[in-house]
Amino acid sequence: MRRVSIISAGMTKFGEHWEKSFRELIVEAGVRALENANLEGKDIQALFGGCMASGTFIEQEHIGALMADQLGLNPIPSIRVEAACASGGVALRMGYLAVASGAYDIVAVGGVEKMTDIGAEDAAIALGGAGDQEWELFNGATFPALYALMANRHMKEFGTTEEQLAAVAVKNHKHGFLNPYAQFRNEISVEAVMNSGYVATPLKLLDCSPITDGAAAVILCASEKARGFTDLPIEIIASSQASDALALASREKLTEMKATKIAAAEAFKQARIDAKKVNVAEVHDCFTIAEILAIEDLGFFEKGYGGKAVEEGETALNSRVSVNTSGGLKACGHPVGATGVKQACEIFWQLRNEAKERQVKNAEIGLTQNVGGSGATTVVHVFKRGD
16 A cells, blocks of 8 residues: 655634535635645545535535535545544545555545534434434433443543543643634633533533534645655554444443544554654544543553543643644534544644644654544544655
8 A cells, every 4th residue: 555645734714604604614625725735626536525414404415526516626536424523534534545545646635514504402413313313312312411421430430520521621722722723712711611510410511512613624645746745745654443332332331432442553553653652632522521531542541540641731732642732622613524634634734843832842743533423433543744
């Protein structure tokens, strides 16, 4: 298989875009990615786009064709990828494999979701489709409730506290304050999180990621051709995906995401490194407990120590491992189909030393972890500066 690099990235600001349509978000992110590499539409050979639930959110299906049409990329193959909240990360993996296989030299990978055009109740129903509809959602288990079950079990087994959960939100808002693309550019306190009201005990309003509109895009290229487009390509040195039971009741444990552990082990094997080599990571913090599970299951910290690690600042900017420098899903926002691609954009900018106020010093190795549902799908990518 050929080596593959990211040569460009582009995204919209994440937030509530009442003045922009779904297709306008696609075009804004896609055109920025093309322009940043001085590419034209005719240079792109295939398009892979992550999108979770456009049929419910905007009553539009056939998103692959829409993306190609709006970006002026016809008649190239354009494929919509759906893997719940991991749609963007899996789209990135599909694009990576397409170039690595030799089928194409240059492909575009995008992710998009327009979530705010429907009410909160309808949005919750759409997102609920990422879980087990028959055994969980039909019986009243919302996604906050499912993650609350994991949080409660983690607290019982390891002594994790609500204040440690709150520390995740505080840290990510501090990072998001520095990110011009973030939905929420405001710092918060542990006290504010603790007083924000329970959604599903122990998770409070400020433990939860928001409903968001946005799009992100990256351009992938065979590494041997990458320097024809940029002086500093960022190579994808590992791409791995794993699955687990859809319903929590069928999982082996509630205190870990098995798919994350398996995908991470395979990714580090491909990259020929271990977790200690990672300088900066974007992980899937749809709820604060999800980030704690992620940093444990990825191998950054021992199981049960994740909450304490965050509380003690070991995941802050320029610490042991800088986690969610974009603000994560919590502060940057979570337009579900776009999140996995946004993560790649952030790592691309970090490894190119282009993240400005939120820059991780001397960052050489980056990682993304994108989760679908409550952990039934996990995709992990590892990146490094181009040689």
